[in-house]
Amino acid sequence: MKSKTALIFNALLVIVFVFAFTLPASAGTTYKLGMSLAITGPTSDAGNPYAKGAEDWFKFVNETDYLGDGDIIDCPIRDDQYKNDTTKRFFEEFLDDGILIFLSYATGGNLALKRDFEEVQIPVIPASYHEGLIVDANYTFMPVATYSENAVSLAEYVVGKHEGTDTPKVAFFIHPSAFGRGPLEDTQKAVSLGLGIDIVEVVEHGTDLDNTAMLQRLESKGVQYVICHTVQTPVATMLTDAQRLGVTAATFGEKGKLTFLGAHYTGGSDLIALAGTATEGYIWADSYNLTSENNEGAKKQLELAERYGRDDKAANSHNYGAGILAAQIATEAIKETKKAGLKVNRENIYKTMQTLNFQSFAAAGPVTYSPTERIGVDVQNIYVAEGGVFKKIQSFESQYIQKVRADR
Amino acid sequence: MSYFFQIVVSGIVVGSIYALAALGLVLVYKSSRVANFAHGQIIAAGAFITFFLTVRLGVPIFFSFLASMLITFFLAMSVERIFLRRLIGEPIISVIMVTIGLASIFDGLIYLTPFGSENFSFPTFLPTESIVVGGVSISWTQLVGVIITFVLIGCFSWFFKKSTVGISMRAVSDDQFGAMSVGISVPRVFALAWATAGLSAAAAGCIIGNITGLNFETLHAFGIVVFPVVILGGLDSILGAVVAGIIMGLIQQFASGYLDGNFGLNGTGDVMPYIILLIILLFKPHGLFGIHEIERV
Numbered sequence: 001m002k003s004k005t006a007l008i009f010n011a012l013l014v015i016v017f018v019f020a021f022t023l024p025a026s027a028g029t030t031y032k033l034g035m036s037l038a039i040t041g042p043t044s045d046a047g048n049p050y051a052k053g054a055e056d057w058f059k060f061v062n063e064t065d066y067l068g069d070g071d072i073i074d075c076p077i078r079d080d081q082y083k084n085d086t087t088k089r090f091f092e093e094f095l096d097d098g099i100l101i102f103l104s105y106a107t108g109g110n111l112a113l114k115r116d117f118e119e120v121q122i123p124v125i126p127a128s129y130h131e132g133l134i135v136d137a138n139y140t141f142m143p144v145a146t147y148s149e150n151a152v153s154l155a156e157y158v159v160g161k162h163e164g165t166d167t168p169k170v171a172f173f174i175h176p177s178a179f180g181r182g183p184l185e186d187t188q189k190a191v192s193l194g195l196g197i198d199i200v201e202v203v204e205h206g207t208d209l210d211n212t213a214m215l216q217r218l219e220s221k222g223v224q225y226v227i228c229h230t231v232q233t234p235v236a237t238m239l240t241d242a243q244r245l246g247v248t249a250a251t252f253g254e255k256g257k258l259t260f261l262g263a264h265y266t267g268g269s270d271l272i273a274l275a276g277t278a279t280e281g282y283i284w285a286d287s288y289n290l291t292s293e294n295n296e297g298a299k300k301q302l303e304l305a306e307r308y309g310r311d312d313k314a315a316n317s318h319n320y321g322a323g324i325l326a327a328q329i330a331t332e333a334i335k336e337t338k339k340a341g342l343k344v345n346r347e348n349i350y351k352t353m354q355t356l357n358f359q360s361f362a363a364a365g366p367v368t369y370s371p372t373e374r375i376g377v378d379v380q381n382i383y384v385a386e387g388g389v390f391k392k393i394q395s396f397e398s399q400y401i402q403k404v405r406a407d408r
Numbered sequence: 409m410s411y412f413f414q415i416v417v418s419g420i421v422v423g424s425i426y427a428l429a430a431l432g433l434v435l436v437y438k439s440s441r442v443a444n445f446a447h448g449q450i451i452a453a454g455a456f457i458t459f460f461l462t463v464r465l466g467v468p469i470f471f472s473f474l475a476s477m478l479i480t481f482f483l484a485m486s487v488e489r490i491f492l493r494r495l496i497g498e499p500i501i502s503v504i505m506v507t508i509g510l511a512s513i514f515d516g517l518i519y520l521t522p523f524g525s526e527n528f529s530f531p532t533f534l535p536t537e538s539i540v541v542g543g544v545s546i547s548w549t550q551l552v553g554v555i556i557t558f559v560l561i562g563c564f565s566w567f568f569k570k571s572t573v574g575i576s577m578r579a580v581s582d583d584q585f586g587a588m589s590v591g592i593s594v595p596r597v598f599a600l601a602w603a604t605a606g607l608s609a610a611a612a613g614c615i616i617g618n619i620t621g622l623n624f625e626t627l628h629a630f631g632i633v634v635f636p637v638v639i640l641g642g643l644d645s646i647l648g649a650v651v652a653g654i655i656m657g658l659i660q661q662f663a664s665g666y667l668d669g670n671f672g673l674n675g676t677g678d679v680m681p682y683i684i685l686l687i688i689l690l691f692k693p694h695g696l697f698g699i700h701e702i703e704r705v
Contacts, residue, residue, distance in 0.1 A: 040515075042625050044525035176675065201669045206678035207626065207633050209425055209619055210550070212418040213665030213677070216411055221669070232527060233623045240619070244538045244547040270527045274621030277536065313526065 028070030031334050031344060034078075034094030037105035037127060041081030043231060045270055046319045047105060050127055051077050053323025053362075054103065056308045061331050067338065073331065075103070084109045088116075095120060100349050101330045107133070107179040110140070123333070123350050125326045129264060130182050134374040135408065141353055141369060143325050144287030144377040145398075150263035151183035151229055152190045153380055153398040154285050158225050158261070159196050162253050167198045171223045173238065175230035176204040183229045183263060190400040193407060197225075205234045211241040218258065219247055228262035235266045236274035243278035252283070259283065268318045272388055279385040285396065287364045287377045288318040288325070292389040297361035321362035329367060329376060332358050364395065410543030415665045416658065421550045423657025425619075428557040429612040430634040430641070430649040431564065432605035438581045438644040439601035441500055445507045446487075447609060448631020449514035452624050454480045454610025455617035456523040459530060469533045477610045484606025488599045496595060511631075518624055528622040530614075553615040560611055561650055564604070568646065577601060581644060636685045642698025652696060656681045 035054060038047035055077055062072040076094075080086040087109035091102060102117070104110050107128040117124050117139045124140045126133055131148040133140045145153075155170065162168040172187070174180035184202060191197060200221050203214055215238070218226065228235050242248045242258060249257035260282050267284030291298040301324065305315030314320050333353045334344055342348040354371045365379030378397055383390035429451060436444045454476050461472035491510060495503045518524045534548035568574040579587040580597040588594055613627055620626050637656050641648025664677030694700045 040519035040524050044519075044625075045527050045623060048525035202674060203668070204675045206675065207629055208677070209422045209616065210418045210661065212545075213415050213661045214668065216414060217665060217669055220411070233620060233626045236621050237619065240547075243536070245545055246538070274527050274529050274623070276529060276532065 028067075028072060029344070030072050030074050031067075032097055032099045033073060033075040033101050033103060033330055034090070034097065034099040035075055035103035036078050036080045036087045036090040036094075036109075037103075038082040039077070039079035041079075041083070043082055043106065045232070046265060047082075047127070049314045049317040049320040050105075050323035050326075051079075052308075052310060052314050053320040053325075054327040055323075056304050056310070057324045057327035057331070059308060060304060061327075066331065067335055069338075071334075071338070073334065075327070075330075080105065080109070082106055082109075084112045088113060091116070095122070100344065100346055101125060101333065103326050103330060104128075107177070107182075111178065114140070121350065122346055123353055125329050127322065127326065128179070130179060131186060132178070132182055137374075139350065140374060141329065142375045143322070143329055143367070144264075144363065145285075145375060145380050146401075147179070147183040147229060147263050147265075148186035148404070149375075149378075149398050149401045150285040150380065151187045151227055152195070152401045152404065153382075153396050154227050154261045154263070154283065155187050155190065155195055155197050156398055156400055157283070157285075157382055157396060158227075158253075158259075162224075164255075167196055168225055168253075169200045169221070169223045170197045170225045170227055171201045171203060171218050171221075172199060173203045173205060173226050173228045173230065173235070175234075176206070180204065180229055186401070186404050187227075189404045189407060193400065193403045195400050205230060205238075208234065208237060211238045212245060214238075215242055215245055215247055215258065219256075224249075224253060224255070224257070224259060226258050226260050228260065228266045231265050232268070232271045232274055235260075235262060236271055236278070239271075239275045239278040239282065248278070249281060252281070261285070267383065267385075267390065269313070269316050269390075272385060272390075277388075280387075282385040283393075284383045284385070284390055285380045286318060286383060287380050288321045289362060289364050289381075290318055290321075290383065290390055290392070291316045293392055297363075300361040324362040325360050325367075325377075328358075328360050328362070329353075329356070332356055332367075411665070413542070413544045415661045417544050417546055419658030419661035420654055421546065421554055421657070422660060423654035424554045424557040424650070425612065425615055425653075426634050426637045426656055427650045427653025428560060428608060428615065429630050430637040430653055431561065431646065432609040432612070433631075433634065433638045434641070434644065434646055434649045435564070435601050435605040435608065437638070438646075439577050440492075440503070440598050441581075442492075442503045442507065443635075443643070444605065445504065445631070446511040446514055447605070448628035449511050449518070450480055450484060450606050450609040451613040451616065451630055452518065452523075452627035453483065453514065453613070454606075455613030455622055455627055456518070456521075456624075457610065458614045459523075459528055459617070459622055462531065463528075469530065473611075473614055476614065477607045480606035480610035481603045482606075484609070485599050485603035487606075488602035492598070492602070493595055496598065515628075523622070524624050530618050530622070549618050553618065556611060556615060560608060561646065564608070565646055567604075573597075573600060636681055638695075640685050640688060640695055642695030644699055645695070645697035648695055648697030655684075659684055 038044045078090045102124045105127045107130040110126045110133050129146045131146040172184050249259040272279045289297040333349050337344050337348050337352040356369045359366045363377045364381045365377050367376035380396045382393045457476035458472045461467040462469045538545040576592045577597050637652045641652030659681045660677045663680035667673045667676040
């Protein structure tokens with residue numbers, strides 16, 4: 001009898017121990033999100049640090065009980081290798097898992113799933129800032145200013161800084177895809193609405209080893225400014241060729257030379273890594289706060305990267321900051337929904353996101369959504385490459401992009 | 409006029425780099441009649457090995473360059489030994505499918521390293537100023553690239569024409585059974601063909617990487633970009649690869665220089681080489697220098 005009691009006692013003890021060690025450390029709620037992006041494959045030079053930024057932020061949230069009550073975020077990050085069909089499959093799997101917000105990536109994948117997002121009514125935070133993603137769409141919440149906003153802003157910046165009475169002659173150097181063409185079309189609309197530039201030529205690049213012919217042609221046509229909207233590698237090759245040919249402007253708008261400018265994915269530390277000194281003088285529009293600014297925001301980004309053992313390259317990448325911001329938007333949406341005393345589900349998160357307003361250390365300005373506004377950070381910084389880093393010249397908000405949007 | 413000559417120089421520069429990148433495809437096809445779809449990955453591997461040795465291990469770039477050629481020589485030889493040797497005598501399509509599979513495996517392996525998703529560049533080791541003659545400019549990177557290309561192509565041409573091993577490789581290319589009957593080891597020739605292809609791919613990777621920067625997607629794309637060069641020149645002709653490479657480079661630059669931006673045209677630099685390729689193939693289906701095989705049935 002005694003041994004039977006001891007047996008039962010021991011069994012209970014074992015059960016208690018097993019439960020004690022198998023129960024999650026957090027007794028709170030787990031909020032499920034899903035992220036699909038190119039960690040490998042095309043554009044993974046951007047996607048990889050982006051994923052690291054998001055992953056680190058979610059780890060930080062969970063470790064510091066940022067949401068309170070022991071609540072945590074579970075956000076699996078999956079590598080779609082820039083393949084739209086894989087993104088779609090992941091999205092469907094995430095839906096089956098009951099995610100609250102989808103963190104997506106490429107322009108193509110988002111355009112392909114745009115209708116699905118509306119049908120399923122799921123808030124989406126993309127890494128693509130293609131203007132078309134928020135046209136006739138309610139559920140896509142753009143983290144920062146769109147590529148179109150970048151391009152139009154750069155054109156406005158050119159108009160503002162151009163010396164002389166003539167109309168500045170501009171060429172566009174773009175990616176041969178919807179990603180590249182969208183901002184061009186919006187800039188052309190801005191021109192038709194009165195923006196004072198002359199778009200002399202549009203170059204859709206290929207896999208070029210030498211841009212001599214193109215650069216000399218642009219010069220012969222009197223082009224002074226080249227606005228780029230593509231990824232870093234072709235821009236790097238072009239800048240290197242321009243340096244070799246001696247056609248790069250030494251100062252902004254130098255007559256007879258070319259001043260190069262570019263949108264979000266054309267610039268950053270990766271461009272400097274690829275093109276070296278040829279990057280000097282490159283003007284870049286971006287809504288992220290760079291670590292080279294050495295301000296409070298930059299320090300916080302570097303601290304986060306250090307906490308999770310990231311190398312310098314990832315820590316200083318603006319794409320790492322972009323990943324952090326996307327994760328922060330999702331986190332704040334959950335936090336604010338909780339704070340409002342609402343049940344944390346897709347419907348209420350969607351409602352919360354429409355009035356979400358907070359300051360992120362990774363961004364150039366505050367995140368401000370409204371029921372009619374789907375762009376988080378409207379402010380852009382205009383940076384210039386100088387001494388091997390990008391330095392802020394000024395903040396910028398486009399006037400013409402509002403006119404373009406109103407004209408749609 | 410200097411504009412015209414600048415385009416000629418740029419065309420020759422681009423074309424000769426195409427020729428070097430195409431050489432590996434020709435070498436493999438010449439001996440084994442196989443189109444190697446993993447060639448771009450070997451080009452990328454060569455560039456990254458050089459970068460790793462130079463930047464991470466501090467080896468002088470010249471020695472890194474030679475070492476990477478040596479490493480890819482043995483890498484490609486191993487690939488042939490492990491995966492392709494047992495396919496000798498099997499239908500060519502099976503072997504081609506294996507090379508496609510190999511491309512995926514190489515992709516996966518490179519994606520496991522930082523080289524799969526980050527951008528890098530070689531340290532500057534050549535003067536950054538251009539050489540300008542009569543208003544025509546060429547960078548040291550391009551000049552050195554062209555010189556290395558022609559030296560390597562010269563070496564390969566000599567190797568195939570004069571050396572015993574090279575002649576054996578040509579014999580195998582002409583007639584495997586005939587070559588075997590005179591005592592040539594066909595498997596050994598296949599291994600050597602793959603190895604030399606690996607060597608030339610590494611050289612091409614380093615030169616391309618020095619021009620475009622080191623980005624895996626950009627580098628391995630050249631394995632496909634040079635296919636039209638190989639087809640135009642003739643799949644089994646080294647001379648064909650050189651001539652076709654330069655033709656392609658010139659067409660690309662002239663189209664970009666004179667057609668793009670005029671007559672409402674754009675992107676002709678990418679399209680024109682293919683249009684010319686199709687026209688030439690209408691008249692010479694085996695390429696400019698390819699062997700026209702006639703079989704008696």
